Amino acid sequence: MPRQRRPLDHPSRRDSFGSAPEDEGCASKLTQSGVGQVDFAAIFKAAFALVVGLDPGFLAIVGLSLRVTLSAVLIAGLIGLPLGAALALARFPGRSVVIVCLNALMGLPPVVAGLFVFLLLSRSGPLGPLGLLFTPTAMIAAQVILVLPIVIALTRQTVEDLWSEYRDHLRSVGLEGMRAIPTLLFDGRFALATALLAGFGRASAEVGAVLIVGGNIAGYTRTMTTTITLETSKGDLPLALGLGLVLIALTLAINAVAFGASRIGARYAG
Amino acid sequence: MMRDVTSILPLSLESISFRGEGRKLVDAVSLVVPAGGVTVLLGPNGAGKSLMLRLCHGLLTPSEGRVRWAASATGRAKRHAMVFQKPIMLRRSVEANIDHALAAAGVARMERRERAQAALGRFGLSERATQPARLLSGGEQQRLAIARAWSLRPELLFLDEPTSQLDPAATRQIEELLTGLVAEGITVLMSTHDLGQAKRLADRVLFLHRGRLIEDSLAEYFFAEPQTMEASAFLAGDLIW
Amino acid sequence: MIAPRRLLLIAGFSAALAGLALAQTATVAPPAASTPAAAGTRFITVSSTTSTQDSGLFGHILPLFQARTGIEVRVVSQGTGQALDTGRRGDADVVFVHAKAQEEKFLAEGFALERKPVMYNDFVLIGPKSDPAGVAGTKDIVAALKAIQEKSAPFVSRGDKSGTHSAELALWKIAGIDLDQKKGSWYRDIGQGMGAALNTAGGMGAYVLSDRGTWIAFKNRGDLTIAVEGDRRLFNQYGVMAVNPAKHPHVKVSDGQAFVNWLISPEGQKAIAEYKIDGQQLFFPNATQAGA
Known part of the structure; x- marks a missing residue:
């Protein structure tokens, strides 16, 4: 059915980005077709308009997504790298149980992590007085829980392999036990960068956890993935897919940079 | 060079045994390693040569008996170092490999640089200083491993089959280096299964068979008239068990 | 090799570090999200x-x-x-x-x-243009629901305890249809929001109860159209x-x-x-x- 739109009526975009768009958005009016007939030109056009238009609301969403995800990866790295290395070197009863659990946790559904943090941070929960629910901090916390098992498990694997190669020499020069960790983390840096990237991939792609603990509040806790969910639910599929393209492009760019850096570094380190 | 007046040598093994895989891999070995010269551990594969070196160096703890040094030889500056069969190269530059070992031994940053430079010069690796250690050739890697051990200023240097993975030219180079180290006053305890190498380097031979020390004699006597059947067979190139 | 106590120490240290970092981000949280609204x-x-x-x-x-x-x-x-x-x-x-x-x-x-x-606002019954239940253009929502059930025409329910879901359940009740008994493969409980329900209905040619506001703003209408509107019982x-x-x-x-x-x-x-x-x-x- 043909519909007419008045130029300024873009509830979806105004809503999604928390700021009113000034241009006659391309995405909104390109969508009169049904689910099966979404044309790809419209998707690319939507993605293109998002990037070129530099809508401040859109930039804020991208910025928030990156900030939340990178913070989560940073924190997970600070905790996970030493912990994973310690786990690689330590021998204690129940160690294999811990390792199996960590490997399993790598597949933890984001929604479950989200729910866990939600119950923790809810005003009625144990950490309620902090008032952190529906804030970016809560989203970071939830993503740390998602990323941490990946970082710990992959670090343990990397460090354990390296330790079996280095053990004799490190023990010979007196670096036993925990004193060996800095050397192993440093020499494993390229493999460990991959572990952090894997964590970044998981965090940047997930929507379940940030939706629950962030609340998808326009202009405050709305990330790229929750916007995609919202736009899908509003039926603006080209805009949703356009955002998806932007997200993929960002992830691609970050991976390419990391890959390039680690290639150069790995060539140097041999 | 500030060296403690008291030497860690002689090193005494007092009836040490090491159990593994349900049996004694090293069986009641007693010996004394005084300062000076090259002592070669000789014996067929599985005789326990490598284990002996590790027990002496402290990488393994004997199941029975004890390893006794004349002065404290544990902790950071333990004054004995080890070079392994397959050189273990850290994923860093040649110089950083030496620097790392010195840092582990608690040497201050300024001194580390000096000592690393000295080691690189001494072993002809100065031009390679900034290259990744793992991209060196096999011979160069082993040379770096020795340089790294040397930079720690050991009184006693353990080497576990240091040339078994090298070609003859590189082997000769390493042997020359070792002779130089001995001339410097460093005591060498090494294992090899290369009879020629043993003949070229050894001042004293320890012949191991099935974890037991069955001959301990000066090299010239060992090669001229071995005392045991096993040693005779080994020298003759027969397979012995 | 390593005493569990030392492991604990390291874990504690890491956790403290992370806490610090988290606190740090908490204090700087708002600025980065600074759209005009925040x-x-x-x-x-x-x-x-x-x-x-x-x-x-x-x-x-x-x-x-x-x-x-x-x-x-x-x-x-x-x-x-x-x-x-x-x-x-x-x-x-x-x-x-x-x-x-x-x-x-x-x-x-x-x-x-x-x-x-x-x-x-009011609810509207949305359905496919092909109108398998034959209710398009009528005004009696109760009669329409009865027709849908009798003909087993596909119907998408929010199923998420939302206001729209409650309204839908109330209407089935008024129609005298006990869903627990009559529910079949035609009744699809998706447990999602309004937009998702409309997307689903569009995808499988089903009827769905929607609030008018979401329907008007909804962009992926495809083959869907308003089937029933104007009944006082659709008041929201x-x-x-x-x-x-x-x-x-x-x-x-x-x-x-x-x-x-x-x-x-x-x-x-x-x-x-x-x-x-x-x-x-x-x-x-x-x-x-x-x-x-």
Whole structure:
């Protein structure tokens, strides 16, 4: 059915980005077709308009997504790298149980992590007085829980392999036990960068956890993935897919940079 | 060079045994390693040569008996170092490999640089200083491993089959280096299964068979008239068990 | 090799570091998200329904409210049941939903001191143009539901305890159809929001009950169209309640109450009436109507 739109009526975009768009958005009016007939030109056009238009609301969403995800990866790295290395070197009863659990946790559904943090941070929960629910901090916390098992498990694997190669020499020069960790983390840096990237991939792609603990509040806790969910639910599929393209492009760019850096570094380190 | 007046040598093994895989891999070995010269551990594969070196160096703890040094030889500056069969190269530059070992031994940053430079010069690796250690050739890697051990200023240097993975030219180079180290006053305890190498380097031979020390004699006597059947067979190139 | 105690030490140290980092981000949290709306530090959290959000109403009225009072409104949009639970837990200062019976329960439990009617819109029965149940263009929603059930025409239910879901269940009841008995493969309970339900209905040529606002703003209509509208029983009342500080002492009472008061003030009511898409008014203010 043909519909007419008045130029300024873009509830979806105004809503999604928390700021009113000034241009006659391309995405909104390109969508009169049904689910099966979404044309790809419209998707690319939507993605293109998002990037070129530099809508401040859109930039804020991208910025928030990156900030939340990178913070989560940073924190997970600070905790996970030493912990994973310690786990690689330590021998204690129940160690294999811990390792199996960590490997399993790598597949933890984001929604479950989200729910866990939600119950923790809810005003009625144990950490309620902090008032952190529906804030970016809560989203970071939830993503740390998602990323941490990946970082710990992959670090343990990397460090354990390296330790079996280095053990004799490190023990010979007196670096036993925990004193060996800095050397192993440093020499494993390229493999460990991959572990952090894997964590970044998981965090940047997930929507379940940030939706629950962030609340998808326009202009405050709305990330790229929750916007995609919202736009899908509003039926603006080209805009949703356009955002998806932007997200993929960002992830691609970050991976390419990391890959390039680690290639150069790995060539140097041999 | 500030060296403690008291030497860690002689090193005494007092009836040490090491159990593994349900049996004694090293069986009641007693010996004394005084300062000076090259002592070669000789014996067929599985005789326990490598284990002996590790027990002496402290990488393994004997199941029975004890390893006794004349002065404290544990902790950071333990004054004995080890070079392994397959050189273990850290994923860093040649110089950083030496620097790392010195840092582990608690040497201050300024001194580390000096000592690393000295080691690189001494072993002809100065031009390679900034290259990744793992991209060196096999011979160069082993040379770096020795340089790294040397930079720690050991009184006693353990080497576990240091040339078994090298070609003859590189082997000769390493042997020359070792002779130089001995001339410097460093005591060498090494294992090899290369009879020629043993003949070229050894001042004293320890012949191991099935974890037991069955001959301990000066090299010239060992090669001229071995005392045991096993040693005779080994020298003759027969397979012995 | 390593004593468990040392491991614990390291774990503790790492955790402390992480806590520090987290605290750090907490303090710098707002600036990076600084769209115009997030600039202020004075804000309230409102839990509301997907229909108010997806229809774009908030995008229209919240800037007006903020301009007037300086209070930023952070909206968490969920199904009505979930939105009320968010209020019950104290995670919102104000709830703004549309399911009168559930709202009255919320009041009775003491989670709010009073409920104010704000506005209404209506539900419409959406269906495929092919109209397998033969109900297109009729006005009797009850008869239409009966026809759908008799012909086992596909029907998508929100199934998420939302206001729309409650309204749908109430209508089946009025139609005398016991869903537990009659539910078959034709009745598809998807447990998702309004937009998702419309997408699903479009995808499988099913009927679905929607609020008119979401329908008007919905973009992926495809083969869907309005089948039944105009029945008085499709009336959809919205109410607003400030969460009772006696239950949750931390709620922002005065700012929350300011939002409630503004919504039912002539200015707020006018803002609601002015929100239109394609020239169609989506919500009809009725704060002054007794018993709404």
